[in-house]
Amino acid sequence: MDQASIQYEAAGGIARLTIDQQAKMNAMTFDMWSSVPALIKRAEDDRSVRVIVLQGAGDKAFCAGADISQFGARRTGEDAVKAYDKAVAAGMAAVHDAAKPTVAVIRGICFGGGCALALTCDLRFATADSRFRVPAARLGLGYGFSNMRMMVNKLGIGPVADIMISARILDAADGQRLGVINRAWSREAFQAEVEAYLGTVAANAPLTLAAIKRSLIELSRPEAKQDPAAVDALIAKCFDSTDYKEGQKAFLEKRLPNFIGE
Structure with a gap:
């Protein structure tokens, strides 16, 4: 696999985006x-994909944040800072607003922009030895308002204040208590538990998942900017679908449904 890239593969209803720069703990260039928006769109456009996974290559890190070695060339000067921040914001927004459910699968280090990227996902699962940190206050950089707003929407002001003002390292127990992750498992159990969960999601009705995801997106926005009509249209599509009939039939026949997304 090429280094300093995000690899894409899709199988079994699951699209996996793998952050790959292992020499630098999968830091993002x-x-x-x-590249993130195009990869998310690829997963959205693939009718076989039911859930999108973000993960880090190897077993040491999900993502250590931005590749700081690039800051001299890529994030110095007003224009360069704007271009860099625009690319980060677009990547974060693509994951947050993905039309399909997103899951961060975290092994090890999850720092800085990597932690923020994980928080854009709908769900976050981690190994029990994972560590989380947003060290902006130790680097002297200004942390973007859009990221702060996203984090507050996900976690609440109190947890975000703790994470950002202290810039401390959180263990998995802290991360679960503050809402940074949904579940943590031991390294030994992690792969099996995550794959079982992803398999459950991949077997669910795609149209229902799309309606739920759009609801989550709209609820994350200020009330004045929410579009409930868009959600209602997706809900109506569920009730008009072949999958709705299949779900009822499978329930009555006491078998697993076979959804096709129509």
Whole structure:
């Protein structure tokens, strides 16, 4: 696999985006951030994909954040800072607003922009030895308002204040208590538990998942900017679908449904 890239593969209803720069704990380069929107769209456009996974290559890190070695060339000067921040914001927004459910699968280090990227996902699962940190206050950089807003929407002001003001390292127990992750498992159990969960999601009705995901997106926005009509249209599509009939039939026949997304 090429280094300093995000790899894509899809199988069994699951699209996996793998952050790959293992020599730097999967730190994200400018080009990697820039590639995220197209990769998310690829997963959205693939009718076989039911759930999108973000994960890090190897077993040491999900993502250590931005590749700081690029900051001298890529994030110095007003224009360069704007271009870099625009690429990061677009990558974060693509994951947050993905039309399909997103899951961060975290092994090990999850720091800085990597932690923020994980938080854009709908769900976050981690190994029990994972560590989380947003060290902006130790680097002297200004942390973007859009990321702060996203984090507050996900976690609440109190947890975000703790995470950002202290810039401390959180263990998995802290991460679960503050809402940074949904579940943590031991390394030994992690792969099996995550794959079982992803398999459950991949077997669910795609149209229902799309309606739920759009509801989550709209609820994350200020009330004045929410579009409940868009959600209602997706809900109506569920009730008009072949899958709705299949779900009822499978329930009555006491078998697993076979959904086709129509």
